[in-house]
Structures are given as structure tokens and as C-alpha cells.
Amino acid sequence: MDRVSIDFDEIIDRRGTNAVAAEGYRTYLFGEVGDEVTLPCADDEVIPMWVADMALASPAVAIDAMRARLDHPVLGYTANYDVELFGAFGRWCDRRYGWSPAPEHCRPADGVVPALYDLTELMLEPGDKVLTLTPAYGHFRGAPERHGHELVTSALVRGPSGWEVDLEDFARKVADPRQKLFSLCHPHNPVGRAWRPDELRAMADLCFEHDVRIISDEIHCDLLRVGLEHTPLQKLYPDSDRIVTAMSASKTFNLAGLRLAEVVIPDDELRARWDERVFPILNPLSHAATVAVFDHGDPWWTALRSHLDANFSLLAERLDELVPDARFGIPEATYLAWVDLSSVFAPGSDIARAIAEGSGVLVEGERLFIADAEGHVRINLACPRATLADALERMAPVLSGR
Numbered sequence: 001m002d003r004v005s006i007d008f009d010e011i012i013d014r015r016g017t018n019a020v021a022a023e024g025y026r027t028y029l030f031g032e033v034g035d036e037v038t039l040p041c042a043d044d045e046v047i048p049m050w051v052a053d054m055a056l057a058s059p060a061v062a063i064d065a066m067r068a069r070l071d072h073p074v075l076g077y078t079a080n081y082d083v084e085l086f087g088a089f090g091r092w093c094d095r096r097y098g099w100s101p102a103p104e105h106c107r108p109a110d111g112v113v114p115a116l117y118d119l120t121e122l123m124l125e126p127g128d129k130v131l132t133l134t135p136a137y138g139h140f141r142g143a144p145e146r147h148g149h150e151l152v153t154s155a156l157v158r159g160p161s162g163w164e165v166d167l168e169d170f171a172r173k174v175a176d177p178r179q180k181l182f183s184l185c186h187p188h189n190p191v192g193r194a195w196r197p198d199e200l201r202a203m204a205d206l207c208f209e210h211d212v213r214i215i216s217d218e219i220h221c222d223l224l225r226v227g228l229e230h231t232p233l234q235k236l237y238p239d240s241d242r243i244v245t246a247m248s249a250s251k252t253f254n255l256a257g258l259r260l261a262e263v264v265i266p267d268d269e270l271r272a273r274w275d276e277r278v279f280p281i282l283n284p285l286s287h288a289a290t291v292a293v294f295d296h297g298d299p300w301w302t303a304l305r306s307h308l309d310a311n312f313s314l315l316a317e318r319l320d321e322l323v324p325d326a327r328f329g330i331p332e333a334t335y336l337a338w339v340d341l342s343s344v345f346a347p348g349s350d351i352a353r354a355i356a357e358g359s360g361v362l363v364e365g366e367r368l369f370i371a372d373a374e375g376h377v378r379i380n381l382a383c384p385r386a387t388l389a390d391a392l393e394r395m396a397p398v399l400s401g402r
């Protein structure tokens, strides 16, 4: 099980596997104008650096565990009856963050996004509002709005050392009596902040003072730069039942297609409502892979973080040389670079489309984020170094306005 086979330089063609990154970009990235976007290269030369999965092979321990599970020939209904999944999840959390979620509070979900939609429905009454920090991941709007709840946004501000919460604005918004839920993205997609304990406490104390519960989406929590550590929000409030934490091995180990996440719900009543509402069947292959990576994925995870750090250094270096007008700082977390190109492109430009049409590189633009994203693109760096270098060469003339 400890087989370590790690090659982050292998360039893997994902076409022909129904991969969203490779095949789903037209409508997802560009919306209604998707069919009008003309790329300057053949399909096999497009470089997808958008949706948040990796162009890297998933860990061998995950693949091996799924193969081993297939040695048993019955793939019938499977649920979570034993201690394997949450035992492995708990051990991972303990090793990584010194936090041990109570297994009886944990529930499997078909992904963090489905959990966000279910929880929003279960935690709110008609007329309740949801607060989030922006720019934000699109489903943070989709979840409340699907159930008829207004999303209120508090824009992050750029402080001397990077993106920060505007606590005055946050305090004002959280004090609205109709505000009942704060959707926290920790670490934050897209700006890549790994919130420090003092920042988490400042936000959470205000929430609890005003009877606002928190969903802490911590799906990016293992993808911090080497030397930095993630603090789960719940670790700071071990006795609170006002927090729900969502994590998953899917981002860390590139298993997003397996659709399995872990949700920690300390509130007994909310958990009972979850149990009534959420269908408890698991994919047996996802279960096997997830247990394997939580228990045996450490070497792969360690190597991945170094690889991502080096990719970020390359991006920072090359942007400095090629596009000095771009504003970019290496983020604390995620494999996503949030690059400010507002001094290169005119206000209102569809930058992602301009980059796609000028270079054949696919990145995410303002359209995919909630508020306060104008002038920015998000570039996914979870790829081989050579792919990144190639993409940068190709993007440079477009990014520098040449």
C-alpha cells in the first residue's frame, strides 16, 4: 500500500475521458458565447488551466485501493457502517491540523458542493440571508439562491500583506437580524488566503454574537505552501455546535470525480435533519480510494506541495519578466493563482476569452466568481512544470497587451 509512484512531470492527455477541464470549457467558461469563441490552435494543443482539478495523475495508493476493491466482484449498494472512513479521516486531521473531529459528528457527502446546497436548505428558514466574502466561488451564490435566500457579500480588501477581511463591513452585515449563515471559504478560493486563527476568531465571534451559524468550506485545507499550517475553524471552538465543516480528499489528491466529501456536523438536531434528507449510499471505489489516501497519501501530498510551490515561483518570476503590469503575489494556499490584470485590459473586457482566443490557454475570468473579481483571472497551476512554462510563453503576448 505504501507504493510511491510520483511523476508530476508527466503530460497526460485527458481528452476522451469526458474530463470537464478538457472537454467542458465552452459553456462552463464562456457561457452563452461559448460557441463563438475561436481558439488559435487545434483541440489537442489547448492548455486547460481553469477548473480546479489537477492535470496530474492521482496517487498510486488511490488507484491501487480501487483495483483491490474490484477484486471483490460485487459493487452493490454501499454505505458507511464501519469505522474505516472516518477513522482514516480523523487520523489525517489529527496528523495535519492537530484536530480530531468526533466520528459520530461526521457524515459522508457526494461532494462539498452538494453538501453546501443541502446544508443551506437545512439550516435556513424563508427570508434568512447568507453572508460570504468576495470575490467568491460561484456555488456560494448558487446554494443560497437555489433555496430563495439572499446572498450578502463583504468584499475582501488588499492590505499591506495581502487580502484581508474588512471587519467593519463584516460586522455591519452580520448584525442584520435576517443574517443567519456565514459561508466561509477557508482557505479562500480564489484569493488563496489561509485565514489565521486571529482572523477566524474575529469573524466567528461576530457571527456567534449575532446568532449566525457558519459553514466552513475547508476543501482547500491541505494545499498550503510548504511551512504554512491550516487551522480548522472548529478547532478554535471545540465545543461549539454552530459550525459545520466540509472537507474532502478530492482537492488534495485529485479525486474530484469520485464524489466523496466529509462533513462534520456537531449540532445533533441539524445532523438528524441531514440524516433524514441525505441519501446515505456511497460509491465503494470512492470509499476505498479515500481511506487509502488519508492513511497512506502523506508522501504524495508532501511531494505535491513542493511541486506546487515551485510552480508558483515560476509563475511569479515569469510574470515579473513578461507582464510587469500584472499584480500577483504567491498565495498562501490552493493551487490557484489570482492575477490582477486590470492595468493591462480595459474595464469590462472578457479577459479569459481574450487569453483563450489569443493563446489557446484556458483560465477562469470574472464570470465564474461572485462579485469583486473584475480585471482578474484565476490560473490553475496543478500541472507539470513544462505545461506551465509553455502556457506562460503562449499567454505572454496577450497578457502584456502586445
Ligand SMILES: Cc1ncc(COP(=O)(O)O)c(C=O)c1O
Residues within 6 Å of the ligand: 052, 110, 111, 112, 113, 114, 137, 185, 189, 217, 219, 248, 250, 256, 260, 261
Ligand atoms: C471552495 C470550493 N468548494 C467546493 C468545491 C468543489 O467541491 P466538490 O467537488 O467536492 O463538490 C470547490 C472546487 O473548486 C471549491 O473551490
